Amino acid sequence: xxxxxxxxxxxxxxxxxxxxxxxxxxxxxxxxxxxxxxxxxxxxxxxxxxxxxxxxxxxxxxxxxxxxxxxxxxxxxxxxxxxxxxxxxxxxxxxxxxxxxxxxxxxxxxxxxxxxxxxxxxxxxxxxxxxxxxxxxxxxxxxxxxxxxxxxxxxxxxxxxxxxxxxxxxxxx
Numbered sequence: 001x002x003x004x005x006x007x008x009x010x011x012x013x014x015x016x017x018x019x020x021x022x023x024x025x026x027x028x029x030x031x032x033x034x035x036x037x038x039x040x041x042x043x044x045x046x047x048x049x050x051x052x053x054x055x056x057x058x059x060x061x062x063x064x065x066x067x068x069x070x071x072x073x074x075x076x077x078x079x080x081x082x083x084x085x086x087x088x089x090x091x092x093x094x095x096x097x098x099x100x101x102x103x104x105x106x107x108x109x110x111x112x113x114x115x116x117x118x119x120x121x122x123x124x125x126x127x128x129x130x131x132x133x134x135x136x137x138x139x140x141x142x143x144x145x146x147x148x149x150x151x152x153x154x155x156x157x158x159x160x161x162x163x164x165x166x167x168x169x170x171x172x173x
């Protein structure tokens with residue numbers, strides 16, 4: 001089963017994904033896409049790390065997400081990716097603009113073929129005003145297009161607000 005969990009900052013989306021991964025009863029591998037580029041991000045990463053069960057596997061992959069998913073997905077396994085928008089940011093910051101297109105297309109192409117349970121967490125950024133800066137606008141646009149394409153491929157899409165999940169597509173939680 002492929003599932004997308006969207007929400008704003010501190011909406012409870014990661015906590016929900018972690019709960020669903022635990023409830024799956026399957027071995028879990030957590031794929032972290034963030035990079036500790038500053039003290040605040042390092043603190044966020046440490047908070048997430050402390051909350052996860054010790055028996056979960058961990059892979060840190062800021063760019064080649066599709067490759068890693070294809071390598072580790074199995075029928076008897078649950079993968080939790082946190083998060084797509086940090087992955088997108090990493091790609092937007094690359095010197096080669098073609099890398100974003102290549103990696104995004106590779107991800108979208110592989111999603112339908114992945115065995116097992118895959119939970120994809122992402123920040124919903126399109127609910128506010130249009131950002132002033134060019135890079136910020138591109139980020140919001142790219143995230144919105146990515147979310148639409150991923151949601152189309154998922155069996156369940158959930159939007160999380162104030163820790164409350166609202167299922168937009170698929171079976172109730």
